[in-house]
Amino acid sequence: MLLKGKVFKFADNIDTDAIIPARYLNDSDPENLRKHCMEDADPSFASKVNKGDFIAAGVNFGCGSSREHAPIAIKASGVPLVIAKSFARIFYRNSFNIGLLILEADTDSIDSEDVLEVDTDKGEIKNITKNITVYAKPIPKFMAELVSAGGLMEHARKRVKKEGELKK
Amino acid sequence: MSNPLTITEKIILAHTDLESCSPGDIVSARVDIALGNDITAPIAIREFDTIGVCDVFDNEKIALVPDHFVPNKDIASAKQAKTLREFAKKYNIKYYFESGEVGIEHALLPEQGIVLPGDLVIGADSHTCTYGALGAFSTGVGSTDLAYAMAFGEAWLKIPYSIKVVFDGKPNKWVSGKDLILFLIGKIGVEGANYMALEFSGTTFKYLTMADRFSISNMAIEAGAKSGIFEPDEITEEYVSKRAKRDYTIYKSDPDAQYLKTLKYDTVKINPQVAFPHLPENSVDVKEASAKNIKIDQSVIGSCTNGRIEDLRIAASILKGKKIAKYTRLIVIPATPEIYLMAEKEGLIDIFMNAGGVVSTPTCGPCLGGYMGILADGEKAISSTNRNFKGRMGDITSEVYLANPAVCAASAITGKISSPDEVA
Numbered sequence: 001m002l003l004k005g006k007v008f009k010f011a012d013n014i015d016t017d018a019i020i021p022a023r024y025l026n027d028s029d030p031e032n033l034r035k036h037c038m039e040d041a042d043p044s045f046a047s048k049v050n051k052g053d054f055i056a057a058g059v060n061f062g063c064g065s066s067r068e069h070a071p072i073a074i075k076a077s078g079v080p081l082v083i084a085k086s087f088a089r090i091f092y093r094n095s096f097n098i099g100l101l102i103l104e105a106d107t108d109s110i111d112s113e114d115v116l117e118v119d120t121d122k123g124e125i126k127n128i129t130k131n132i133t134v135y136a137k138p139i140p141k142f143m144a145e146l147v148s149a150g151g152l153m154e155h156a157r158k159r160v161k162k163e164g165e166l167k168k
Numbered sequence: 169m170s171n172p173l174t175i176t177e178k179i180i181l182a183h184t185d186l187e188s189c190s191p192g193d194i195v196s197a198r199v200d201i202a203l204g205n206d207i208t209a210p211i212a213i214r215e216f217d218t219i220g221v222c223d224v225f226d227n228e229k230i231a232l233v234p235d236h237f238v239p240n241k242d243i244a245s246a247k248q249a250k251t252l253r254e255f256a257k258k259y260n261i262k263y264y265f266e267s268g269e270v271g272i273e274h275a276l277l278p279e280q281g282i283v284l285p286g287d288l289v290i291g292a293d294s295h296t297c298t299y300g301a302l303g304a305f306s307t308g309v310g311s312t313d314l315a316y317a318m319a320f321g322e323a324w325l326k327i328p329y330s331i332k333v334v335f336d337g338k339p340n341k342w343v344s345g346k347d348l349i350l351f352l353i354g355k356i357g358v359e360g361a362n363y364m365a366l367e368f369s370g371t372t373f374k375y376l377t378m379a380d381r382f383s384i385s386n387m388a389i390e391a392g393a394k395s396g397i398f399e400p401d402e403i404t405e406e407y408v409s410k411r412a413k414r415d416y417t418i419y420k421s422d423p424d425a426q427y428l429k430t431l432k433y434d435t436v437k438i439n440p441q442v443a444f445p446h447l448p449e450n451s452v453d454v455k456e457a458s459a460k461n462i463k464i465d466q467s468v469i470g471s472c473t474n475g476r477i478e479d480l481r482i483a484a485s486i487l488k489g490k491k492i493a494k495y496t497r498l499i500v501i502p503a504t505p506e507i508y509l510m511a512e513k514e515g516l517i518d519i520f521m522n523a524g525g526v527v528s529t530p531t532c533g534p535c536l537g538g539y540m541g542i543l544a545d546g547e548k549a550i551s552s553t554n555r556n557f558k559g560r561m562g563d564i565t566s567e568v569y570l571a572n573p574a575v576c577a578a579s580a581i582t583g584k585i586s587s588p589d590e591v592a
Binding site: 098 | 218220313315358392536
């Protein structure tokens with residue numbers, strides 16, 4: 001898939017409380033979560049972000065709580081892709097499960113407002129603004145299959161259908 | 169002969185149809201317990217309803233624990249709790265807890281003998297790693313994973329590499345499991361064990377209780393770890409044997425099992441720790457913290473990390489006959505109803521209240537900035553909880569310092585971050 005968008009850059013160790021603070025977790029509606037996405041890291045993010053924009057960050061993005069509200073809020077903001085030097089384990093897993101694309105790459109050369117062109121299949125990240133290309137770590141085969149299956153729930157629905165047919 | 173395995177590899181392998189496994193392999197594993205709470209389960213239930221199964225995989229292997237925002241803090245959280253209740257009713261979920269039965273999930277499940285050694289547990293809560301203290305493999309996942317597990321009884325897992333962490337020697341006075349884990353996170357950092365299993369061992373643990381082990385396993389996630397496990401021993405057996413209502417299996421690592429690395433620490437050199445804002449890795453010796461004269465507005469003693477009876481006893485031993493500092497709040501939260509009743513019988517509740525503190529019903533409440541003790545702008549709290557991220561307990565400009573219950577109790581008395589030695 002080819003994606004083109006503008007970057008919102010964040011620091012190291014962006015925790016899930018910064019992505020979606022717990023004070024908003026009395027509701028899991030994606031639209032309500034979107035309104036507070038990244039609020040404790042950048043209070044203006046929700047009002048500035050446009051569909052197709054990217055989030056880039058340093059190490060350990062999404063650390064802390066297991067709340068799936070975090071990738072849901074990002075996805076609901078119209079952000080199709082997060083690029084970080086590394087991701088915390090549960091956030092990584094949740095993103096694949098719900099179909100939010102994430103890539104691990106060196107983000108040092110990427111700044112806010114940079115425009116990137118990303119070939120997600122090749123893991124190629126072209127920084128159009130700076131004319132620099134970086135490459136993401138390959139996505140493990142299982143995870144890539146999960147994404148192409150449409151996420152874990154789509155996989156689950158297919159499984160029910162398949163097992164139902166086997167029983168017939 | 170199969171290759172030598174760690175306890176983590178053995179437990180995961182035993183929950184698959186495979187004959188061997190290696191770190192890095194992705195497997196589908198059968199779960200013994202799938203756990204959700206009032207924040208994560210509503211999403212899981214919404215997703216579960218789209219899968220198309222007519223029942224849960226096993227109504228005796230799902231635990232739904234409304235603990236984060238209960239008793240309901242507002243209308244929206246009441247709706248979330250209601251979602252759990254209705255799902256539990258519809259599918260006759262055995263381990264659903266309500267009102268005077270409900271406690272903080274990671275204290276409640278081991279206490280009630282629901283999670284046992286050798287189990288494979290996934291929970292839609294990052295602190296699900298707590299059950300490693302029992303010699304179980306348990307890890308935090310998201311709501312979608314919980315939905316999948318509730319439908320099929322399975323979860324996909326990457327077999328983690330293991331890091332062995334050895335603490336040897338007798339702990340100093342006031343040093344608890346909390347201090348050892350804060351010390352370790354200070355050494356390896358909040359990403360130091362990302363994707364990996366921490367396996368704890370060493371002579372130190374003969375001097376400590378199960379409560380200490382729970383605190384340690386609980387905070388494995390704060391180093392990024394997938395799990396934090398102990399091999400069961402006589403201390404585990406003593407805890408588990410009176411609670412278990414079903415068979416369980418004790419696994420131990422093979423002597424020549426492979427570890428990514430081994431870290432060894434001399435416990436005698438470790439003093440109580442205080443983790444400064446805004447990361448759990450910012451841990452320093454309590455004496456160093458005390459010297460900085462940090463005034464606090466609130467002290468919280470509770471949570472899945474440190475809300476057990478042992479924690480309340482040590483806090484009460486410091487607070488007995490004393491008053492907390494003026495303009496300082498002390499909030500004590502027993503983690504389960506059983507702990508609450510024990511504290512009541514032992515006179516601990518009297519001690520907390522006579523000191524000027526308040527005692528809440530079991531809830532995660534202030535730990536995640538939910539309710540029951542939210543901080544205003546610029547306020548500082550010392551807390552026996554597990555995270556001190558920016559804005560974690562309230563306003564974005566407030567600060568959380570993490571410590572053990574003894575340090576939290578001592579600090580409540582002086583009104584500033586203090587070592588228990590300063591008031592005892």
